[in-house]
Amino acid sequence: MSENLDSGALADRLRRRATYASVAVASTLIAAKLAAYLLTESVSILSSLIDSSTDLMASLVTLLAVRQALRPADANHRYGHGKAEALAALAQAAFIAGSAVLLSVEAVRRIFRPEPIAEGTIGVAVMLLSIVLTAGLITFQRRVQVATGSVAIGADRLHYAGDLLMNSAVIAAILLTEATGLAIVDPLFGIGIALFLLNGARGVARDALDVLMDRELGQEERDRIAALARAEPGVRGLHDLRTRNAGTGCFIELHLELDGTLTLTAAHEIADRVERRLREAFVNAEVLVHQEPAGLADDRLDNRIAG
Numbered sequence: 001m002s003e004n005l006d007s008g009a010l011a012d013r014l015r016r017r018a019t020y021a022s023v024a025v026a027s028t029l030i031a032a033k034l035a036a037y038l039l040t041e042s043v044s045i046l047s048s049l050i051d052s053s054t055d056l057m058a059s060l061v062t063l064l065a066v067r068q069a070l071r072p073a074d075a076n077h078r079y080g081h082g083k084a085e086a087l088a089a090l091a092q093a094a095f096i097a098g099s100a101v102l103l104s105v106e107a108v109r110r111i112f113r114p115e116p117i118a119e120g121t122i123g124v125a126v127m128l129l130s131i132v133l134t135a136g137l138i139t140f141q142r143r144v145q146v147a148t149g150s151v152a153i154g155a156d157r158l159h160y161a162g163d164l165l166m167n168s169a170v171i172a173a174i175l176l177t178e179a180t181g182l183a184i185v186d187p188l189f190g191i192g193i194a195l196f197l198l199n200g201a202r203g204v205a206r207d208a209l210d211v212l213m214d215r216e217l218g219q220e221e222r223d224r225i226a227a228l229a230r231a232e233p234g235v236r237g238l239h240d241l242r243t244r245n246a247g248t249g250c251f252i253e254l255h256l257e258l259d260g261t262l263t264l265t266a267a268h269e270i271a272d273r274v275e276r277r278l279r280e281a282f283v284n285a286e287v288l289v290h291q292e293p294a295g296l297a298d299d300r301l302d303n304r305i306a307g
Contacts, residue, residue, distance in 0.1 A: 010147070011147055011148040011283060011284060012070050014143075014144040014147055014148055015066050015070065015144060015148055015150055015153060016066065016067075016070075017140075017144070018140060018141050018144040018150075018153050018156070019059065019062055019063035019066050019153075019156075020063070021137055021140055021141075022055075022059040022062065022063070022137060022141070022156055022160070023056065023059045023060060023063060025133050025134065025136075025137045025160075026052055026055040026056035026059050027056060028133060029052040029055070029129075029130050029133060029134075030049065030052045030053055030056060032126045032129055032130070033045060033048055033049040033052055033126055033130070034049055035126070036049075036122055036123050036125075036126035036127075037049050039122050039123075040122060040123040040174075042123055042170070042173070042174060042177075042186055043106055043107055043110045043186050043187050043190045045123050045126070045127075045170055045174075046103075046106060046190075047103045047106075047107070047166070047170070047190045047193050047194070048127070048130065048163075048166055048167060048170050048193075050099045050102055050103055051096075051099055051103075051163060051166060051193075051197065052130075052163075053099070054095040054096060054098065054099040055160065055163070057095055058088075058091065058092040058095045058096070058156065059156060061088045061091045061092065061095075062085075062088045062089075062092065062152045062153070062155075062156050064088075065084045065085050065087060065088030065152055066084075066085060066088070066150070066152055066153075068081050068084040069081050069082050069083075069084040069085045069152070079246065079251070079286075080246060080249075080286075082246035082249060083211060083212060083246065085150060085152035085153075085211070086152070086208045086209075086211035086212045087208070087212070088152045088155070089152050089154075089155035089204055089205075089207060089208035089211075090204075090205060090208040090209070090212070092152075092155050092156065092204055092208075093155075093201045093202075093204040093205035093208065094201075096197050096198075096200055096201035096204065097197070097198060097201040099197060100194040100195070100197035100198045100201065101194075103190055103191075103193065103194040103197070104190075104191060104194040106187075106190065107187040107188075107190035107191045107194065108187070108191070109187075110183075110184075110186065110187035110190070111184060111187045111188070123170070123171075123174045124171050124174055124175070127167045127168075127170050127171045127174075128171070130163070130167045131164060131167045131168065134160050134163050134164055134167065135164060137160055138157050138160045138161050138164070141153055141154075141156060141157035141160065142157060145157055147283075148283075148284075149245070149249070149250070149283075149284075154207065155204045155207060155208065158200060158203065158204060165196065166193050166196065166197075169189050169192065169193055170189070170193075172189065173185055173186050173188075173189035173190075174186070210245070211244075211245050211246070214244040215244065215245070216242075216243050216244065217243040217244070217245065217250060221243070221282075222241060222243060224281065225241060225243065225252060225254070225278060225281075225282075226238060226241060228274070228277045228278055228281055229254060229256065229274050229277070229278070231277070232270060232273050232274045232277060233270075234258060234259065234262075234266075234270045235256060235257070235258065235270065235274065236257040236258060236259065236294035237257040237294060238254050238255060238256050238257060239254075239255050239257065239300055239301075239302050240253075240254060240255045240290075240300055240301040240302055241253070241254040242254070242301070246286075249282075249283070249284030249285055249286065250282060250284070250285050250286070251285070251286045251287075251288075252278055252282065252285055252286070252287045252288070253287075253288045253289075253290075254288075254289060254290070255289075255290045255291075255292055255300075256270070256271055256274060256289050256290065256291050256292070257292060257293070257294040257295075257296075258270060258271075258291055258292070258293065258294060259293070259294060260293030260294065260295070260296075267291045268291070270291075271289040271291050274287075274289055275287045275289055
């Protein structure tokens with residue numbers, strides 16, 4: 001039990017550190033890209049600056065949401081506050097979509113009124129700095145996401161992972177514009193980046209809505225839960241398995257089929273062992289097991305879903 005508590009505390013610390021790192025990186029990149037845009041007036045760098053600005057807003061929302069999500073259950077929120085992470089991810093999707101629209105407007109304007117890029121070397125240097133910092137951040141965020149299953153950190157990581165492609169595209173736009181002398185290359189890259197951002201926003205929103213709508217865990221995870229439960233001696237079967245991602249963990253509910261002649265104490269001990277198995281396999285999981293006699297013909301969720 002103490003190992004599970006230690007794992008939970010470590011997961012909470014990793015979540016907090018990931019949010020602090022995200023805010024620090026976004027703030028640094030905003031300062032660098034603003035300076036680069038003022039020197040180059042590149043719409044591609046402007047697109048990256050806008051994205052970093054939304055990154056900062058999204059990261060601040062994520063930071064506040066993670067703090068809220070890590071609060072323990074209380075009298076008014078007995079399932080905890082984990083869905084605050086999904087709400088933060090949904091806000092991130094809105095930020096990303098908004099930045100894509102703003103970028104598209106500026107890129108279209110530049111197509112009809114092309115402007116040359118100045119100080120291209122400075123722009124490339126700033127983008128290379130962005131790539132290095134962003135790569136370090138998403139590597140850390142990936143570690144945190146794997147360790148905690150945080151949907152908000154996952155959304156933030158996807159956002160910054162998209163930034164890697166964006167920064168590379170900005171470098172390509174600057175170099176191609178300087179090499180060809182065609183000012184229209186820069187805004188065309190900006191439009192491409194805007195479309196990429198919109199696609200990323202769609203993915204982030206979908207994942208957030210899955211949590212908010214209590215979508216089941218993946219089939220592989222559900223099969224693993226069923227296998228762990230059936231592996232416990234004394235278990236005859238199970239049904240009505242229900243799962244959902246809560247942002248900071250998951251909820252697992254199932255009906256455990258046992259020998260009807262067992263005493264209440266014996267049945268309770270088997271159910272306790274099944275719950276321990278599942279908590280060890282799924283960090284921060286809340287497990288609820290209902291015990292009933294094997295072979296009982298009762299109203300089941302499985303049957304209602306099957307139609």
